[in-house]
Amino acid sequence: MTKAKAISTATEAKTRVRGLGARTVYDTLRQSILELQLEPGSPLDEVTLSERFDMSRTPIREALVRLVAEGLAKTLPNRNTVVATIDFEQLPVYFEALTLMYRVTTRSAAVHRQDQQLLKIRELASQYGEAVKQHDPLGMIQVNRDFHMAIAEAGGNAYFTTLFGRLLDEGRRILRLYYRSFDDNLPRRYVDEHEEMVRAIQARDADKADELAAAHAAQIVAQIQSYIARATVTGIALGPDRS
Numbered sequence: 001m002t003k004a005k006a007i008s009t010a011t012e013a014k015t016r017v018r019g020l021g022a023r024t025v026y027d028t029l030r031q032s033i034l035e036l037q038l039e040p041g042s043p044l045d046e047v048t049l050s051e052r053f054d055m056s057r058t059p060i061r062e063a064l065v066r067l068v069a070e071g072l073a074k075t076l077p078n079r080n081t082v083v084a085t086i087d088f089e090q091l092p093v094y095f096e097a098l099t100l101m102y103r104v105t106t107r108s109a110a111v112h113r114q115d116q117q118l119l120k121i122r123e124l125a126s127q128y129g130e131a132v133k134q135h136d137p138l139g140m141i142q143v144n145r146d147f148h149m150a151i152a153e154a155g156g157n158a159y160f161t162t163l164f165g166r167l168l169d170e171g172r173r174i175l176r177l178y179y180r181s182f183d184d185n186l187p188r189r190y191v192d193e194h195e196e197m198v199r200a201i202q203a204r205d206a207d208k209a210d211e212l213a214a215a216h217a218a219q220i221v222a223q224i225q226s227y228i229a230r231a232t233v234t235g236i237a238l239g240p241d242r243s
Contacts, residue, residue, distance in 0.1 A: 021059035025049065026066050033072045033083055034138060034172055040085040044073055071170040086173055088228065098171065099217040101164040105148070106197055106213035108155030110206040117154040118202055124150055125198050129191040137179045140186070141172055147194060151201065174224060181227035 029049075032038040044067075049060045064081050067073035074084045109121070124147040131139035145168045152161040179186065193216045200209040 021053070021055045022062035022066075025053055025055065025060055025063035028053075029063060029067060030070075030072060031138060033067070034141060034176055036173060036176060038083050040083050040173075042083040044081040044083060046081075070172075071166070072172070091174070091225075091228075094167070094171065094174075095217075095221045097163075098167050099214065099221065101152075101160065101167055102148070102213040102217040103210050105152040105155050105157075105160055105164055106201065107206045107210040108157060108160065109151045110201045110204050110209040112156040113154040113201055113204075117150065118198075121147065121150045121154060121201065122198055125191075125194045128194055132186050132188075132191050135184045137176060137184045140179060140184075141175050144175065145169070145172070151197070154201070177227055178220060178224045181223055 029038070029044070044064055046057045046060050046064070050057050053060065064073060068075055068081065072084055073081050075081050109117075113121075124143060128140065128143045128147055131143050145165075148168060149161065149165055152164045155161070193212065197209060197212045197216065200212055
């Protein structure tokens with residue numbers, strides 16, 4: 001092996017190791033944020049995290065960049081990074097935008113979907129049902145996003161897909177509150193609603209798809225609002241359990 005090739009191989013190895021390190025940090029912090037174990041506003045200090053994970057600051061910084069891109073973390077003007085806050089005052093506006101995107105992407109998918117896209121949507125609906133059966137909140141959150149993003153992609157409008165993805169990412173912790181309101185034991189009807197949307201998309205029934213998506217969004221919004229109201233009245237913390 002030549003010296004140049006040896007240097008190139010060593011560099012590639014270091015890049016792979018760093019990538020794995022960044023992924024480990026990202027996955028760990030992401031789960032803690034989504035599970036609300038890391039409270040909104042909690043500091044994500046590079047030095048502290050470097051010591052915690054026994055890594056250099058480079059993979060830590062890469063993981064934080066990904067979290068910021070997903071809306072789960074925020075970089076402050078002083079360049080410190082913190083867990084992003086949940087702006088409850090903006091929830092009505094958020095819910096309005098989310099409901100609209102549920103409707104428009106599901107309607108569009110019913111009109112434009114291809115057979116291969118329908119297979120992907122159906123498979124994700126099945127995975128969501130399994131996550132519900134297993135009472136796996138993180139699995140439910142991830143697969144729910146993938147399911148609705150697959151529907152958006154089937155609609156064929158890249159602008160809708162991008163906006164919907166951003167809204168779904170911003171709402172991951174809100175969705176965690178939603179599942180928590182059921183003690184992570186969702187009724188079967190939420191799985192059934194996904195399956196009904198799949199059938200409407202398969203039948204290319206745009207009006208039915210729109211109607212189902214609107215109803216699905218409405219019950220999610222109502223359940224989250226009810227949970228937040230109960231938490232506010234009873235003094236239940238919206239952060240992690242401390243028992």
